[in-house]
Amino acid sequence: MAGSTIPRRAFGRFLRVLRERAQKSMLTAGLAIDVSPPTILRLEDGLPSKVSTPQIERLLDLYQVTPADRKEALEMWEVVKRQDKLAKVQGTNKGWWQGYSDVYKTYFDHYLRLEAAATRMTSHQLVLMPGILQVPEYRRALIHTFVPGLSAVDAERLLELAARRQERLIDDDLNLVALLSESVLLHQPGGSRVLVEQLRHLAEISERPNVSIRVVRHNVGTYQGHVVLSFTLLEFPPMASRLVEPPVVYVEGAEGALYLERDDVIDRYRQAISGIQAVALSEEDTRDLVLRTAKEYSA
Template identity: 70%
Template sequence: MAGSTVPRRAFGRFLRTLRGDRSLLAAGLHADTSKQTVMRMEEGLPTKLSTPQLERLLDFYQAGSIERAEALELWDEVRRLAKAAKDQGTHKGWWQSYAGQYGTWFDHYLKLETGARRMTSHQLVLMPGILQTSEYRRAVINATVSGLSAVDIERRLELAARRQARLTEDDLHLDAFVSESVLLHQPGGASVMGEQLQRLAELSERPNVSIRVVPHHVGMYPGLVVQSFTLLDFPPTTSRLVEPPVIYTEGPEGALYLERDDVIARYRQAIEGIQQVALTEEDTRELVLKIAKEYAA
């Protein structure tokens, strides 16, 4: 879990709760730091805050003995994981070397994806990014970004391949629900799509990957209302705090990260409705291979 942002985000959320209605400026002054440092810490971003400064913050927040112990335990975990990540050379995140190849809004998603324990994706038009073959991804890149050099295209394909490597790790479970339309659209042409569907069938054999198609004949279902999204759930920290889930939705101009409890509850209800109408994993695999064979004909 070295390099994971989950403990840091849990720590920041915990401190934000302790701060209550006290101002960021007052908190920063009391800890002999800036309000920007306190804000970054609450957002789960790296800061140069020292343990004595954290102690002063906890004094200012009038934290009780239990709250203080919990905050210091989380802080120790954040520092331990940060040191481990630095020792492994991953403290900036492996994706940082590809920073020029994605929008600034996607950096946060890559942090979340790296730390997720479970991802539930529903896609209406395109294959989930983490399941795309290189040639499928190349077709998407060519259709959405003009003027890229051959080098930049290859770098983006490398990034996509490294994301997909996450599926080989047993600590992540992926539930992917795709509309039948995803199988019928042909980015890159029939041969590219045939290869993509063969790969999809192979990935569906993994014990930590579940892929299910929602066929057209089911008619109206909740997925048509909530549209495409990914729900990310996270493992508990060693201090047993649970990092709240996040809904990620992406559009041509950026992305939304949704965390409100009522919003998460609505999406979970929609997922239940999607599960009810989706084909089984076995029937999905059969359909995918059937269409792949048609593309190869």
């Protein structure tokens, strides 16, 4: 979809939620800002539209949004405009990079919007459990390691946020494929007691029909996961206009995050996933290994 970007699609999804919550049709929305219903559809699908900030503000007035939703929508719109300006300078609108240090809240909110919109996630991890599978004490240990000095209140808020992410797995609203290096089963954030709790949770949730967990043993030697490292592929349902939203590969690092959209890049990650699955244990054998490891560490 030419001109479509991750921030644009995130903003469009949010705008559609606000319109539907207000029970306004696309025709009504279009009349309010002097555009056609197809323009509203393009805007909500994350496609380039000739819509100005004052028009966005009039839509928010029409939808009678809360001050908090208004602030969030306008902040997202500013991100869209900034990226458009950057794309014109660089001559590209393919993906974008955002550092953690100064925009952590915006970055994390943006990732959560992608995760909330996805219907399928494939996560390959070499070191740590995927965030959506972490038990509270495992997560707590990582929080205090990555954000030393964080207040107890803020730490609890991050734990609550993690719990909300996991609700989609319980509701069967998200299909998760987790491909884990055997090392993930051995690292001990929080100590052996926490690891045992984490492994038992992993075995339990792997019984769900919408969750597939497979481990790659150390003895398989070199495989494609050693080249692509840790990543998450997010895939989305068709849009209201029947367009297919392109998948996104998310790669997290110590100083930033990459959101990759190019077709050739996505194809390479899909090929890597096939290679990883070819050497991974079956779901049943993985569950047996996880339970044996938990038993060893609980002794």
